[in-house]
Amino acid sequence: MGERVRICEVGPRDGLQMSTSIMPTDVKIEWIRALAGAGIHEIEVGSFVPPKLIPQMADTGEIVRASRAIPGLTVAALVPNLKGAQRAYEFGADLALIPVSVSEGHSCANTNKGSLEQVAEVRAIVEWVRAQERPMKVDAGCATAFGCSIEGAVPQDRVVMVAAALADAGVDNIVLADTVGYGNPAQVRSVVRAVQREVGETLDRLHLHDTMGLGIANALAGLDEGIRCFDSALAGLGGCPFAPGASGNIVTEDLVFMLESMGFDTGIDLDALIRAREILQRGLPDEHLLGNVVKAGIPRTYHRAAA
Amino acid sequence: MGERVRICEVGPRDGLQMSTSIMPTDVKIEWIRALAGAGIHEIEVGSFVPPKLIPQMADTGEIVRASRAIPGLTVAALVPNLKGAQRAYEFGADLALIPVSVSEGHSCANTNKGSLEQVAEVRAIVEWVRAQERPMKVDAGCATAFGCSIEGAVPQDRVVMVAAALADAGVDNIVLADTVGYGNPAQVRSVVRAVQREVGETLDRLHLHDTMGLGIANALAGLDEGIRCFDSALAGLGGCPFAPGASGNIVTEDLVFMLESMGFDTGIDLDALIRAREILQRGLPDEHLLGNVVKAGIPRTYHRAAA
Numbered sequence: 242m243g244e245r246v247r248i249c250e251v252g253p254r255d256g257l258q259m260s261t262s263i264m265p266t267d268v269k270i271e272w273i274r275a276l277a278g279a280g281i282h283e284i285e286v287g288s289f290v291p292p293k294l295i296p297q298m299a300d301t302g303e304i305v306r307a308s309r310a311i312p313g314l315t316v317a318a319l320v321p322n323l324k325g326a327q328r329a330y331e332f333g334a335d336l337a338l339i340p341v342s343v344s345e346g347h348s349c350a351n352t353n354k355g356s357l358e359q360v361a362e363v364r365a366i367v368e369w370v371r372a373q374e375r376p377m378k379v380d381a382g383c384a385t386a387f388g389c390s391i392e393g394a395v396p397q398d399r400v401v402m403v404a405a406a407l408a409d410a411g412v413d414n415i416v417l418a419d420t421v422g423y424g425n426p427a428q429v430r431s432v433v434r435a436v437q438r439e440v441g442e443t444l445d446r447l448h449l450h451d452t453m454g455l456g457i458a459n460a461l462a463g464l465d466e467g468i469r470c471f472d473s474a475l476a477g478l479g480g481c482p483f484a485p486g487a488s489g490n491i492v493t494e495d496l497v498f499m500l501e502s503m504g505f506d507t508g509i510d511l512d513a514l515i516r517a518r519e520i521l522q523r524g525l526p527d528e529h530l531l532g533n534v535v536k537a538g539i540p541r542t543y544h545r546a547a548a
Numbered sequence: 549m550g551e552r553v554r555i556c557e558v559g560p561r562d563g564l565q566m567s568t569s570i571m572p573t574d575v576k577i578e579w580i581r582a583l584a585g586a587g588i589h590e591i592e593v594g595s596f597v598p599p600k601l602i603p604q605m606a607d608t609g610e611i612v613r614a615s616r617a618i619p620g621l622t623v624a625a626l627v628p629n630l631k632g633a634q635r636a637y638e639f640g641a642d643l644a645l646i647p648v649s650v651s652e653g654h655s656c657a658n659t660n661k662g663s664l665e666q667v668a669e670v671r672a673i674v675e676w677v678r679a680q681e682r683p684m685k686v687d688a689g690c691a692t693a694f695g696c697s698i699e700g701a702v703p704q705d706r707v708v709m710v711a712a713a714l715a716d717a718g719v720d721n722i723v724l725a726d727t728v729g730y731g732n733p734a735q736v737r738s739v740v741r742a743v744q745r746e747v748g749e750t751l752d753r754l755h756l757h758d759t760m761g762l763g764i765a766n767a768l769a770g771l772d773e774g775i776r777c778f779d780s781a782l783a784g785l786g787g788c789p790f791a792p793g794a795s796g797n798i799v800t801e802d803l804v805f806m807l808e809s810m811g812f813d814t815g816i817d818l819d820a821l822i823r824a825r826e827i828l829q830r831g832l833p834d835e836h837l838l839g840n841v842v843k844a845g846i847p848r849t850y851h852r853a854a855a
Contacts (some may be wrong), residue, residue: 393848426768451840453844453847454841457765461768495760499733499765502732502734503733503734504734533760533794541700
């Protein structure tokens with residue numbers, strides 16, 4: 242048996258959020274069921290943000306409720322603030338993810354708050370959640386951890402500082418996010434090491450974008466540093482707000498292909514995963530789906546690590 | 549100054565060979581000049597194969613002659629046999645590359661010879677070339693070194709055996725080629741290490757395809773093992789004969805972006821490289837050009853390693 246690597250599918254949140262059309266709720270639920278059926282045990286199913294801002298996420302409450310019925314699935318939702326976290330709790334999410342931009346400029350542009358003000362919001366969320374009856378995990382995402390379209394380079398020391406503040410605020414896990422896809426493998430290795438030195442295993446996973454074509458190589462760099470969980474999106478759904486037409490999240494199918502080929506056990510059935518693309522395409526008929534393994538076909542040399 | 553990594557552009561050979569239309573000779577020469585002008589010092593400009601088999605390469609003699617006039621450029625040509633090597637010599641190539649399939653099935657299908665019979669042809673070429681007045685390098689490419697569309701998995705021991713035989717035959721350099729793009733980073737590391745143990749620095753470079761989306765990650769794996777030269781093609785030109793529509797060679801622009809971002813000095817001007825795409829597109833108007841950096845735009849965080 243290969244060592245386990247977890248994949249958190251973020252297509253229904255980070256992917257759909259960037260799409261120009263809105264996927265019908267029933268198709269979303271069918272898609273999430275198919276993803277879970279393929280062996281994905283963590284899915285970011287939506288975002289509790291104002292529907293006026295992101296209408297694609299208006300049905301997140303209903304999606305969370307339906308997803309809870311799927312056995313063995315960790316249902317995650319993005320929340321921008323305490324109010325969002327309360328709604329995630331109310332609808333029964335297993336995990337609330339709060340993004341905190343490491344870049345001060347990006348943080349202010351997106352939340353009207355500086356990075357450390359947003360960490361204070363995270364602390365308030367953790368305290369509120371811990372006071373409730375039912376447990377809900379609280380994870381924080383360090384957005385723009387590898388570069389920012391507003392500020393440019395983001396100093397590694399600042400990533401470490403924000404991660405340390407988030408760990409101190411009591412989050413369960415930290416995600417380092419290459420929000421705009423500027424990162425390179427040397428940088429991923431260096432930043433991951435530095436954050437691990439500061440917060441240890443609280444650094445749980447990487448959220449990588451393929452904007453510059455380095456997404457899978459950056460995942461490999463993280464893997465080399467001991468990271469065993471990655472966000473990705475089926476068909477590479479998503480994009481980059483500053484670069485229309487650019488690639489989005491790393492492609493789940495290609496990532497699974499790499500990991501299983503390398504002997505890591507993802508628990509995911511690649512054929513079933515590829516079949517789930519049909520539902521995605523039906524829900525977003527105009528979307529151009531990405532992914533190399535699908536274009537080329539699974540080669541005869543492929544064997545699942547767990548088999 | 550960053551450590552030097554060499555890039556050998558194979559678009560004019562491996563890329564054009566797979567295209568459905570034929571690039572006019574004058575555009576080819578203009579394209580090769582632009583690639584050299586962007587700082588690429590090694591270009592595989594064509595292939596001395598029968599024009600009946602690969603009409604795209606019919607003008608290779610003329611292309612080699614014109615490329616020789618470009619200062620500082622190593623002009624490489626693929627040759628399938630001694631006759632091809634003699635033509636490469638006659639037209640003034642600096643380097644002849646002979647492919648030898650590690651997979652016996654692939655070798656027989658492509659050359660009507662087994663792998664070791666083809667190594668014997670390489671030995672004859674080395675002997676003939678060494679007896680000439682002018683020096684010409686003789687490199688050998690271990691094709692299907694990471695998997696084969698005919699035989700499936702290719703045992704690592706067999707790659708080592710063929711590489712050892714090629715080193716013994718006296719070639720200047722060995723290239724390990726993931727001809728069909730089945731390789732994964734763990735395999736690249738393992739095979740590179742094993743071949744290095746056997747032939748040392750005679751293992752010069754990797755030729756990687758992005759069929760499954762792992763091309764750049766596989767380059768990173770090679771880089772980690774000390775490989776400092778990579779084949780790639782502008783706009784990811786090329787393809788995979790067994791998978792119509794699949795991605796071709798790794799994209800030169802994206803590879804340069806990764807290497808320079810990591811602090812390696814390629815000597816290549818990324819802007820000038822991207823401008824060379826216009827000539828390529830003019831020469832092949834129907835070709836769909838790949839490349840993430842071009843789609844997203846070079847980010848403001850990018851600085852050349854050598855600068």
